[in-house]
Amino acid sequence: MQKKDRIKLEKQKETQEETQERNRFLKHTLMGIFAFYLVFIVAFYFLTGDQLRYRESGANLEMPEAAAGTVELCQGADVTQYFMTGVQRLESVSVLWGTYYRADSGTATMQLVRADTGEQLMYGQFDVASIPEGGTTTIYAEQPVEGLSNVPLILNITADSQPGMGASPLMGEGTDDFNGLVLNGEETKGFLCISTTGTDYIWQGLHYWQIVSVAGIVLLAVLLLVWHRYGKGKSDSIAAAILAVRQxxxxxxxxxxxxxxxxxxxxxxxxxxxxxxxxxxxxxxxxxxxxxxxxxxxxxxxxxxxxxxxxxxxxxxxxxxxxxxxxxxxxxxxxxxxxxxxxxxxxxxxxxxxxxxxxxxxxxxxxxxxxxxxxxxxxxxxxxxxxxxxxxxxxxxxxxxxxxxxxxxxxxxxxxxxxxxxxxxxxxxxxxxxxxxxxxxxxxxxxxxxxxxxxxxxxxxxxxxxxxxxxxxxxxxxxxxxxxxxxxxxxxxxx
Known part of the structure; x- marks a missing residue:
């Protein structure tokens, strides 16, 4: 009788130890899942970098196909283009040039300003002699300029070249309406061959930590629910799958x-x-x-x-x-x-x-x-x-x-x-x-x-x-x- 009781106690002890081992395994696995999530969201944030918060803007102006030259830019001449862009963070503006296939000289100046406030946004000077036929010049912002979406902008281009030695910004075909192009003070049909580069905000990236915090709370709640249901002896598919892998x-x-x-x-x-x-x-x-x-x-x-x-x-x-x-x-x-x-x-x-x-x-x-x-x-x-x-x-x-x-x-x-x-x-x-x-x-x-x-x-x-x-x-x-x-x-x- 004592031997049977001893065997029974040993079996009960083994069962208790096995139960405790399963409990520890499930607990550590659930904790590991949440720890992995925390490591993942931090690593993900640093690995993605700016691509998490900004994407190439779909509102960037594409360079129009050149149809004609504007004017030879020399002393006293200027080209002005009024335009708007939907880019949320403007980074650069480029202009396409024609040089008449000759060795020009002088210095060309590009300036981008806000039409409503007159604030200068970008500025650059270029050696006209270094501009090839069909080449581009680009002005850059020191930092991406924000808040310009649908804001009227003015791009003004001048040069100090001597007559017969100046290059000419190119323009695309225009419509019957005025497209914002002004040559030497006169409104002209057509649109300057310009392009813009910039980025737009990504909502998910700007609110990344709020999103992952909410997701983390949901994940934690699910894991706690799994542990609670298992502790109460209720059937839970997640706990069953984890323990099946161990078993x-x-x-x-x-x-x-x-x-x-x-x-x-x-x-x-x-x-x-x-x-x-x-x-x-x-x-x-x-x-x-x-x-x-x-x-x-x-x-x-x-x-x-x-x-x-x-x-x-x-x-x-x-x-x-x-x-x-x-x-x-x-x-x-x-x-x-x-x-x-x-x-x-x-x-x-x-x-x-x-x-x-x-x-x-x-x-x-x-x-x-x-x-x-x-x-x-x-x-x-x-x-x-x-x-x-x-x-x-x-x-x-x-x-x-x-x-x-x-x-x-x-x-x-x-x-x-x-x-x-x-x-x-x-x-x-x-x-x-x-x-x-x-x-x-x-x-x-x-x-x-x-x-x-x-x-x-x-x-x-x-x-x-x-x-x-x-x-x-x-x-x-x-x-x-x-x-x-x-x-x-x-x-x-x-x-």
């Missing part, structure tokens, strides 16, 4: 290792193929398409490889995940574990290949002259969104495959069409303007374009792109999870 950690490692080993079984080069495959694909496509598109795309080899690495991961994850339930039918019918573990491990295995594939991407980028800036780190965010999106697709496809075996053949066709519909080796500029909206319906387009902006452009994408990519990934994950959860209990009937 089946060993099996997850074994499944990922198995998938990785099976892929390279009896291969001489083994894991090196994860490095070599995207590189060889890039080389082949480079020689095929470089003559068509290289002149239109800067750093074309790196441009090409970013698309290949990203789409290869997506294609491989979906291809492997498609049969994740059918391929593990023996385990599913004999050993209990959450069924979503099987598609999850397939995505994790493909993620390992993705990480290895980033090595040739970095090497090719460096060899082709890409200068990595701090914004390149932000590409990891979009890769994470791509992984989450792929997981959602795998959950959906693996569930569909159980009931519709032709899905594997259908997916081969879909993935091929998807690849050609994504600008991997061609620039999006070749697509007609009226069909560009189709690109925006392609989730892979957003992920890959954002990665290229971070790495090749050296700047952070528009803040809206972070939201768009996150929403796409989470919506796909929600759809895949919903379908998988609703159908998983019927899997054993069709295996």
């Amino acid at each position: 089946y950690k060993f099996l997850i490692k074994q499944l990922v290792s198995r998938d990785f080993k099976v892929k390279y079984k009896r291969s001489v080069l083994g894991v090196f193929w994860s490095f070599l495959n995207p590189l060889l694909t890039m080389i082949v496509q480079y020689f095929i398409f470089s003559t068509l598109f290289q002149s239109d795309i800067e750093y074309y080899p790196a441009y090409l490889l970013i698309g290949i690495v990203s789409f290869n991961f997506f294609s491989e994850a979906c291809g492997m995940g498609l049969t994740s339930i059918l391929g593990n039918a023996g385990l599913i019918t004999k050993v209990y574990m959450p069924k979503y573990i099987y598609p999850l491990t397939r995505v994790m295995s493909s993620t390992v290949n993705l990480v290895i594939s980033l090595i040739p991407l970095v090497l090719v980028s460096l060899l082709t002259g890409v200068h990595f800036k701090k914004s390149a780190v932000l590409a990891l965010y979009f890769l994470a969104c791509l992984i989450v999106f792929s997981l959602g697709m795998v959950l959906l496809l693996s569930a569909a495959m159980v009931f519709f075996r032709d899905m594997q053949f259908l997916w081969n066709v879909i993935s091929m069409l998807w690849m050609y519909a994504t600008p991997l080796f061609y620039p999006e500029s070749i697509i007609p303007e009226n069909l560009r909206f189709v690109l925006k319906l392609n989730p892979m387009y957003h992920f890959i374009k954002s990665e290229r902006t971070c790495i090749l452009g050296g700047v952070s994408p528009d803040p809206n792109m972070y939201i768009v990519c996150a929403v796409i990934a989470l919506v796909m994950l929600a759809i895949g999870s919903f379908v998988f959860k609703k159908t998983q209990n019927k899997f054993v009937l069709y295996l």
Whole structure:
């Protein structure tokens, strides 16, 4: 009797210890999630820099096509252009010149002032002899000038050249109405060939800390709710998923290792193929398409490889995940574990290949002259969104495959069409303007374009792109999870 009681007490003690261990694991995981969020928002703020708060203005004046010269700017002559701009932070104004293909001389002066107050905003002097035919001169603000949106501005241009030695600002075709151009005091039809550069404010960036603070409070509330529900013994999907990863950690490692080993079984080069495959694909496509598109795309080899690495991961994850339930039918019918573990491990295995594939991407980028800036780190965010999106697709496809075996053949066709519909080796500029909206319906387009902006452009994408990519990934994950959860209990009937 004492022996039975002792055994019973030992079992109770083991159960209590296991419960305490689960509680600690869940608590530390929830705390880690919130700590990661805090680190992420601070790092994100410094990595994005000014691109978080300002974007290139869509109201910048584009340089009109030159149609004629204005007047030869010499002593006593002047050119004045009245105009307005919607730019919120004006940085510079440029003027296009004609020189009559001769060696001119003298000094040209450009001055930008506010028409309502007479305040001088920008000023610059230029050696007329250094201005080529069809060249431009630009005046810059010491600091971007704010508050000029829809404010009347005056650009005045003069020169001290001798007659016959002066250059001429060019103008575009005018309309029957007065377009603000005044030549030597006389109103003239036409508009001076000028362009402006500047930036506009980004609302999300200006209110970044308020937004992330509210999001942090919401996240904290959700995590506390998860902990509270778990403590009360109530069912909670988030807590269940976290604890399932802990409980089946060993099996997850074994499944990922198995998938990785099976892929390279009896291969001489083994894991090196994860490095070599995207590189060889890039080389082949480079020689095929470089003559068509290289002149239109800067750093074309790196441009090409970013698309290949990203789409290869997506294609491989979906291809492997498609049969994740059918391929593990023996385990599913004999050993209990959450069924979503099987598609999850397939995505994790493909993620390992993705990480290895980033090595040739970095090497090719460096060899082709890409200068990595701090914004390149932000590409990891979009890769994470791509992984989450792929997981959602795998959950959906693996569930569909159980009931519709032709899905594997259908997916081969879909993935091929998807690849050609994504600008991997061609620039999006070749697509007609009226069909560009189709690109925006392609989730892979957003992920890959954002990665290229971070790495090749050296700047952070528009803040809206972070939201768009996150929403796409989470919506796909929600759809895949919903379908998988609703159908998983019927899997054993069709295996």
